[in-house]
Amino acid sequence: xxxxxxxxxxxxxxxxxLTLSCAISEFPYNTYCMAWFRxxxxxxxxxxxxxxxxxDTEYMDSVKGRFTISRDKVKNTLSLQMTNLQPEDTxxxxxxxxxxxxxxxxxxxxxxxxxxxxxTVSS
Numbered sequence: 416x417x418x419x420x421x422x423x424x425x426x427x428x429x430x431x432x433l434t435l436s437c438a439i440s441e442f443p444y445n446t447y448c449m450a451w452f453r454x455x456x457x458x459x460x461x462x463x464x465x466x467x468x469x470x471d472t473e474y475m476d477s478v479k480g481r482f483t484i485s486r487d488k489v490k491n492t493l494s495l496q497m498t499n500l501q502p503e504d505t506x507x508x509x510x511x512x513x514x515x516x517x518x519x520x521x522x523x524x525x526x527x528x529x530x531x532x533x534x535t536v537s538s
């Protein structure tokens with residue numbers, strides 16, 4: 416059973432930084448897509464950043480240049496470095512993975528989800 420555990424969320428002021436981490440277990444696939452999704456209250460979950468097994472990345476327009484997604488194959492983790500955070504970045508962030516080569520990492524219907532970690536940015 417694939418297990419995803421997020422950590423690193425918290426409360427920061429605008430302009431601050433956070434790094435989210437996702438510990439991935441029971442996922443022995445060499446071909447995959449992974450991403451971070453964000454959900455605001457009473458809104459749909461949206462893909463923020465994605466990466467595939469080749470290292471190709473995709474980002475939501477509003478986070479380009481501020482967020483960086485990365486995959487550590489040795490530690491089996493997925494990370495999201497977030498800089499210059501803004502109040503609109505507030506939300507619950509979810510780590511998602513699937514054993515496919517998805518064409519669009521931010522809109523793919525991922526099978527495996529973590530429970531999420533909250534990020535709150537105050538102005």
